[in-house]
Amino acid sequence: RAYDPGTAPSRSLCWAPAPPEGARRCVRGRSSCSRDPRRSASRGAGGRTCGLRSPDQGMDRRALWALLLAALGSAAGQPRGGESVCTARTVARYRLTFTGKWSQAAFPKQYPLFRPPAQWSSLLGAAHSSDYSLWREGGYASDGLREFAERGEAWALMTEMEAAEEKLQSVRGVFAAPAVPSGTGQTSAQLEAHARHSLVSFVVRIVPSPDWFVGVDSLDLCEGDRWKERVALDLFPHDAGTDSGFTFSSPNFATIPQDAVAEITSSSPSHPANSFFYPRLKSLPPIARVTLVRVGQSPRAFVPSAPDLGGRGNEILDSPSVPETPLDCEVSLWSSWGLCTGPCGKLGAKSRTRYVRVQPANRGAPCPELQEAAECVPDSCASP
Template identity: 60%
Template sequence: MDYLRNNLHIFEALFHLIVMILNLDRGLDAMPVPTDVPMCTASETAQYSLTFTGKWTPAAFPKQYPVYRPPAQWSNLIGLTHSSDYHMWQRNDFASNGVREFAEKGEAWTLMKEVEAAGERIQSVYGILSAPAVVGGTGQMNTEFEVSTRHSYLSFIVRIIPSPDWFVGADGVSLCDGDTWKENISLDLYPYDAGTDSGFTFSSPNFETIPQDKIMQITSSFPSHPANSFFYPRLKHLPPMAKVTLTKVKKTNQIISLPLEPTQSNLLPIGNEIEDTLINTPLDCEVSMWSPWGLCKGKCGDSGVQHRTRYILMHPANNGAACPLLEEERKCFPDNCL
């Protein structure tokens, strides 16, 4: 009886070892499938319209707002419909070479090659969508796209122009709720830093970040540096820079044609977006450090006066704090008096 029991234990151990080896081998050839993601069981594909609306105004973002060479504007939108096991980009993760080139230069060639490779390797990408650039901080761009039950997620990216490597976008927006496609989705968009360029301002020269940082959301207090174009210490949160609305539309057999030229509108649309014109972000005055004290001017034997000055770095706007005094004086006694 003991002999049979010992053989049974040996057999069970061998069985578990074989299963472990088979699972390890399988893991080398296939991507893991997430098990905590709700499955979409909708019966057919769905078609959506996408509207991107810029909210980048001088009133909402008065600090260093770009007015020329180039003025504030948005790149074209590049997006994907995909399954839950794919990410075009992720917060707190490193940007791919494709995302880096798009965030820094607006070039999408490498990004498209990465998407193509992912689609061939794990069949995770269903379709690519694009919308034209917006010449202005507050224009609109539109496009339409299709999603399937296995590829029910949307990701996209839009470069902020000008900027070192900043962008807005979304990572893995689910368009399906169980067996139903969502009718309407609205997304407020905030700036992200791709972590590949170390510039602080919209017009900073290229300065590669070595080693590369992870993608981080830019806030009113991060990066915590007064030179940062988005540094507004009086705000708890930045206002949204843009907004995307997704609307499910009735499917047709019509071929979708995308405009190839940038849109020329630089005005906020009327209707539900009109309240955005009321956003006024207070911008406090910023001044330089004090200069050294000047020469002491006065008669020998008597007290004199010396001055120091500072200058305005940033004028206040939207009821921000006024500038302090730009000149000070103090009493002194002349040196080297004969």
């Protein structure tokens, strides 16, 4: 396609390398095309060569490369549209505390009591820039997140984080906290953040579950030139979109094609078999909570301890203030009517039954009658 250098936008970079007669040189960041008689002989009269108009092309190219690299360096790690730029000059240290609130009172439906009982996996997260995403609602889970959400295996996810740290420099550091061996309990970790890596993301697997987890996506700890003192968030279950199981103990059933990561609510997925399906509730109670408290800041970075995914440095909580979620009784459909029996010349009787599928809890609706009878005309009567 023909290119008109006269219409191209230009940028100028000026320097003073002791030029002759005190003149100042400028490099124009614009491509230009000129006739090249040396190429015209082999390509015809229309031969053109494109380059930079400068007496010293080698120096001009080096200067342009420096300008380009500087522009790319300043653009890397900048926030997306609508996000503020962090200008804090210090490195901030935070203590992250994860509190599980998955109790039988708050989530009575199909609450796992054994093999395995309700619990939380290790917490795995990173401090990062805006050009990295550990997970995102509406996005698709990576292979590492799929392995973590389905089986609690952290190796692949940690490898992805470390690759982003080494190659893209979008991850500042990986942090982890020990698992919580019950549905209610606490675990904690320490992390650091600085201006270019002021965002925090983490995930914790719900155990047992098909591919469900809780976490935080790109929480910004910075406000302008200041670090936030304290941040607390309620957490709700999410579906990684890689397994189609409906209940905590569902067998592995891969979702093909893969679905996007989505929040699980009291009405979505809209199926009575779902372990989080509570049609009487407008929204689920929080299943967990995270608190980040700034514990210090300094001009120099500190080295966090190596992630410990196997330890049990946590505590089990039994909070009496947990709200109770009412669980209504659920029964099966009616069976078919039985035979109509009775004496000849008179009305007989027939009956049908149903059974309890979910016992009521926490002052939920009681179970209805499980047997029903009706009058009928006997199909075959017994003579007196």
